[in-house]
Every structure is written in C-alpha cells, then in structure tokens.
Amino acid sequence: MAEYETVACVGDIPEGEGRAYTVNGRMIAVFNDQGEFRATDDLCPHMGAPLSDGYILEGAVVCPWHAWRFCMQDGGWTDNPALKIDVFDLKLDGEDIQVLVPEKDG
Numbered sequence: 660m661a662e663y664e665t666v667a668c669v670g671d672i673p674e675g676e677g678r679a680y681t682v683n684g685r686m687i688a689v690f691n692d693q694g695e696f697r698a699t700d701d702l703c704p705h706m707g708a709p710l711s712d713g714y715i716l717e718g719a720v721v722c723p724w725h726a727w728r729f730c731m732q733d734g735g736w737t738d739n740p741a742l743k744i745d746v747f748d749l750k751l752d753g754e755d756i757q758v759l760v761p762e763k764d765g
C-alpha cells in the first residue's frame with residue numbers, strides 16, 4: 660500500500676523556493692510553486708547540484724549551477740525530455756506536506 664511521510668509544514672517552504680528532505684534514503688526536493696507543492700529528485704543529473712537550491716521558472720526547477728531546467732510535473736529536462744529526474748507524488752494533510760515514500764534503491 661502507498662505510504663506517505665510528512666516532511667514539512669506548508670509554511671516551511673516560501674513561495675518560489677525549495678527545500679530538501681531525506682525520505683527512505685532518497686534526497687527529495689519539495690518546491691512551492693505559487694502555493695502548489697511538487698516533489699522531485701534533489702540531485703541534478705548533470706553534476707550533482709542540489710536542485711532544492713534552484714529557483715522555479717514556468718513550472719520548471721532551474722538548477723543553481725548551470726541552469727538546466729526540469730519540469731516539476733514529469734521530471735523531463737526541458738532541452739531533451741528523454742532525460743528525466745524522478746518526481747514523487749505528494750499530498751497535503753491539513754498543514755502537513757506528505758511525500759509518497761520511494762522504494763529503496765537496490
């Protein structure tokens with residue numbers, strides 16, 4: 660059965676910003692895009708920057724190091740959507756932000 664873990668409260672993540680949380684051993688970035696919350700991998704597949712330190716532009720997170728952009732809905736790299744980061748289901752329970760717990764790698 661799908662299991663969700665509370666990672667933060669709604670007020671913990673300012674609009675337009677992200678924060679990183681560890682869920683079942685994975686670093687997950689949670690973003691506040693104009694009051695909509697999204698969860699993606701925190702690790703940029705280019706050179707490993709923390710995407711949670713990036714900023715949001717038109718529904719995509721912009722990597723803080725070299726500005727690669729990833730769609731926060733499907734994880735696709737905007738230059739070539741064949742390259743994807745993982746996105747994670749997320750729900751709100753009152754003020755709690757809950758992320759679907761990912762499978763352990765390996």
Ligand code: FES
Pocket residue numbers: 703704705706707708722723724725726727
């Ligand atoms: S590390 Fe993210 S674009 Fe280079």
